[in-house]
Amino acid sequence: MATKDIVFIALFAAIIAALGLLPAIPVVGIPAPITAQTLGVMLAGSILGPKRGALAVLVFLVLVLAGLPLLAGGRGGVEHFIGNSGGFLVGWFFGAYVIGFILKNFISDSQVNIRAHFIIFIACFLGGICVVYLPGILWIARNTGSSIFDVYLGSLVFIPGDLVKAVIAMLVTVAVRRVYPIALK
Amino acid sequence: MVQKEDGGLMDLSFYLPGSSVLHRMPTWSKFFLLISFSILFYAIEDLRILAVILAAAIALVVYVRVPVRRLKAMFLLPLFMVLLFSIFSAFVNDLNAGLLTFFRLTSLVIIAACVTVTTRIEDFMAFIENLLLPLSFIPFIKPKTVSLTLSLTLRFIPEIFKLGMDIKEAQAARGLNSNPLALIVPLIVLTLKRADDISDAIDARMLD
Known part of the structure; x- marks a missing residue:
């Protein structure tokens, strides 16, 4: 790990935290404003790459675990890992890795054409939604003793909002690649 | 919290100074107990025992003396979520399952919150470093690097937050206040562009 990799990881962890602290952004056409924190998790993977992206999320999670109120809405502390959000928080780490992994292997570092748009969206969908929800759903099913399928049905309510986030993550990633391309690691 | 202009970083923390047993216990023992509890409580099926635990x-x-104002800020949302999931569980399973979920999770969330308010951030960081010490044979994990990364992040959170507020204001003046791209793209680009300067500054001080 070169010093610059460490700096990228630290800065992106700080960006994820800052996105949670900033007031939620109202998006045209959607009734509820979106919190940008999970967007930050997707972007960590899509902009920094698998290893650095996942480590940036890990650094952020360690600070939350340490008791800093960095989760969206000013929450923090070890109780959020034990409560029902615990599985999703763990999922963020793997989600960022999967997004970075897909981008690194399927498109070149500065590619911004239609194909790149498509692959970035698919990566954000698979990594930022599927991979994040898997431990999240398993965790809640274990906590509440209910069947995995019931929890899965219950969590479908959040999917439309997350799809919007995946689209925004794709657009942000392409825009950042245009002005400041970074080799994915 | 972060919004305070002159407040130091410790304003971010939930830590409450005090001298209770929890304050004086070493950090590792608090986390060890918490993990043990979270396994133990799920092994208990008797509602009466769980009620006593709660x-x-x-x-x-009460013993740690968390002020009411803090209690509201910390507990309200997690407890609301626990209640929501307990009702969910009672609905899809039966009332007993709902109550079990409620007692177990509420107790755990409360105990975990007590650990949070009685542990200094510095102590937690030291705990993480010690935890990583046996793993330092892996080239990737150096305790020094880990603490550098964590403190760099802490150092930049208020700054990036302020940058975000500035960009938000500037874009609102241009009528772009409901465009998430107008905020996030410049925030990320402006932040990451500083990485060169920061890593040069660290290298110049010869961290290795």
Whole structure:
């Protein structure tokens, strides 16, 4: 790990935290404003790459675990890992890795054409939604003793909002690649 | 919290100074107990025992003397979520399952919150470093690097937050206040562009 990799990881962890602290952004056409924190998790993977992206999320999670109120809405502390959000928080780490992994292997570092748009969206969908929800759903099913399928049905309510986030993550990633391309690691 | 202009970083922390047993316990023992509890509570199926445990957890909050204002800020949302999932569980399973979920999770959330308010951030960081020490044969994990990364992040959170507020204002003046791209793209680009300067500054001080 070169010093610059460490700096990228630290800065992106700080960006994820800052996105949670900033007031939620109202998006045209959607009734509820979106919190940008999970967007930050997707972007960590899509902009920094698998290893650095996942480590940036890990650094952020360690600070939350340490008791800093960095989760969206000013929450923090070890109780959020034990409560029902615990599985999703763990999922963020793997989600960022999967997004970075897909981008690194399927498109070149500065590619911004239609194909790149498509692959970035698919990566954000698979990594930022599927991979994040898997431990999240398993965790809640274990906590509440209910069947995995019931929890899965219950969590479908959040999917439309997350799809919007995946689209925004794709657009942000392409825009950042245009002005400041970074080799994915 | 972060919004305070002149407040130091410790304003971010939930830590409450005090001298209770929890304050004086070493950090590792608090986390060890918490993990043990979270396994133990799921092994208990008897509602009466779980009710006693919940009462003990509430007594712990009183003992640690968490102020009411803090209690509201910390507990309201997690407890609301626990309640929501307990009702969910009671609905898809039966009432007993709902109550089990409620007692177990509420006790755990309360005890975990007590650990949070009685542990200094510095102590937690030291705990993480010690935890990583046996793993330092892996080239990737150096305790020094880990603490550098964590403190760099802490150092930049208020700054990036302020940058975000500035960009938000500037874009609102241009009528772009409901465009998430107008905020996030410049925030990320401006932040990451500083990485060169920062890593040069660290290298110039010869961290290795």
